[in-house]
Amino acid sequence: MEKENLTRMLVIGGSAGSLEAMLQFLPELKTDIHFAILIVLHRKSDAESTLSNLLQSRTSLTVREIEDKEAIQTAVVYVAPANYHVLVEKDLSFSLDVSEKINYSRPSIDVSLASVADAYGVAAAALLLSGANNDGTEGLKRIKESGGRVLIQLPSSAGVSYMPQQALNEISPDALLSTHEIAAYINSLA
């Protein structure tokens, strides 16, 4: 199936060891991409918006920590706030949620991916990075079922291989990418 130039939303999910990869490929991303990026990263719940500031220091794309019901714009990097799940509504705005942790995590990658699959269908893409957790696999399945594009970081190239390996055991991705290949691949989606 032809998937070129369809992508309107790219979700990047990561846990332990994923920040290093993000800081590596983020500066190489083009700024004229035609989709939005949502970053769902597991982290300690303290430290108000320091993650957004750190990511902003590495890219010319606008980086924003999500506020409830914010309308999604292209070429903006949205960061899931600590201690909230992020869902996407069909009118393409964000809804936040403080319900139970999923896979010991809030934000949970699975939660975001399920709603992104629902809202974007074939226009969704998801990249799962390093981690020591089971989060992401169920969500990637949902992205795949609705015709979206599934990308997984090559486990041997990930800081912690467990999370991408878990996903790989259950899903065949559209691309399996080593860390240094990620930026070029994302740029080609634009």
Added chain:
Amino acid sequence: MEIQVRDEEIEMLLADVMDQYGYDFTDYAPASLKRRINRVCLLHNLKSFAELRWQLLNDPGFISHFVEELTVNVTEMFRDPSFFKTLRSEVFPILATYPLIRIWHAGCSTGEEVYSMAILLKEASLLHKSILYATDLSSDVVQRAALGIFPLAPMKEYSENYIEAGGEHEFSKYYVAKYDRVIFSEDLSQKMVFSTHNLVSDGSFNEFQLILCRNVMIYFNKTLQDKVLRLFDQSLHPLGFLGLGNKETIRFSSIEHRYRQINREKIWRKKT
């Protein structure tokens, strides 16, 4: 394998719940509502939408579970400590000038924030002249909140939040632990009034100097958010305060122009 309820099925279900029980969920944010409904099916081992619908229409005991599980009841004590610190330093000195302080916790869930507030008021010597109205949609949840009994496990985290929020004592002096629960001192609950109240359908019931509604409206769509903000506006004393969750805002709402934000916290003050 968990079932995935479809959008049309949800519409049908919400119409049933409205007709038969009078709860209106139609202006809830669809993505989280769908997630909650799928979760209800999982928790109750319902294998299809038809089973869920049958249960809802034929088992009179099911609706209260349904309502409780649909509305998220995850809350903490002193969540976002800097919010409470700002209440203490910027808002309390003004509340202190009133002979009687009325506070409304709208969507209080299991009550953790109501007890947090009572502790702060007590330390500011304001509790004796305060009334804390705590309301929630679910009567089961409100009854639990009124008991003042909470799980022991998160108390260490709450204690850290309390200190960060500017707490002045040993947090543990406010409760007694027994087995895996704690019960908070009756000094704190004496000034609390618990009741059910549905933000979707019920009106204003008093005038307050402070309304707290944190991480409740995130489950509503924009239309309902605006309606509830107008309800709060009508229920606030001139110069009263409104406190929301850390990622919520009154910007772009119809009441925005009548309010001024306090510092950079999610606290707004009404301009007469």
